[in-house]
Amino acid sequence: MNSDTNKPDFDKRVDFGNFDSNLSFIQKAGVLDKRKKILEIGSGTGRMLNYLLNEGYSVQGLEKKETVIEKSKLLYGDLHIQKVDSEKIPYSDNSFDIVISFDVFEHIPDSDSHLKEVFRVLSNDGYYLLQTPNKYTNSVFETIRWKSFSRWKTDHCSLHTYKQIIKRFDNCGFEVKFVQIPIVNDFFKRKVKRYMGSFGLLLLKVINPDKLPTNLQTNFYVIAKKKP
Secondary structure, eight states: OOSSTTSOOOTTOSOSSOHHHHHHHHHHHTOOOTTSEEEEESOTTSHHHHHHHHTTOEEEEEESOHHHHHHHHHHHSSOSEEEOSSSOOOSOTTOEEEEEEESOGGGOSOHHHHHHHHHHHEEEEEEEEEEEEBHHHHHHHHHHHHTSSSTHHHHSTTOBOHHHHHHHHHHTTEEEEEOOOOOOSHHHHHHHHHHHHHHHHHHHHHSOGGGSOGGGOSEEEEEEEEOO
């Protein structure tokens, strides 16, 4: 555990998210192009950034935690990750063609300001590709994980439902499309077992999240296109 005993420890893990599913999503989105400039918000320990760089993409990263950036250097060398201290994106208008983020949106208190910043740095017809948990399902999981009905709300302060995402993104200048991506893989099963034990794995056999309708998926994969 961290020094804050109320908060689950992710610092010892190399991957902060479901890399295989996230990669499947950005490939399926069909907008990646090596001529385009990409920004990853919340680069974490750098696995996605490292993958894209090795594939020849032009990509920069942003990350708030210095300790995480240092860990990325140990794992992958000196990646193009800039430390930020606020939600302000330190780039000029129209700097990127694609912005990506995974397990980030739900942690940002002011969703509108975040989306306006993304809109600002995107070029005309740019795309914001993101993954974020479903408010309905994640509220239950976080309550179990934190063993509290309230403490997790500070960390996951901006969970959205399917309809809330559509409305908020529309208000901030984006049209959205949801993509169903399988998430039940080894990473997902390990996470479920870690916090829910054998009962959680049994529950997966009864209710497979990958077979739920889009509005009930445990994780939303969203292609948000900047409106003209």
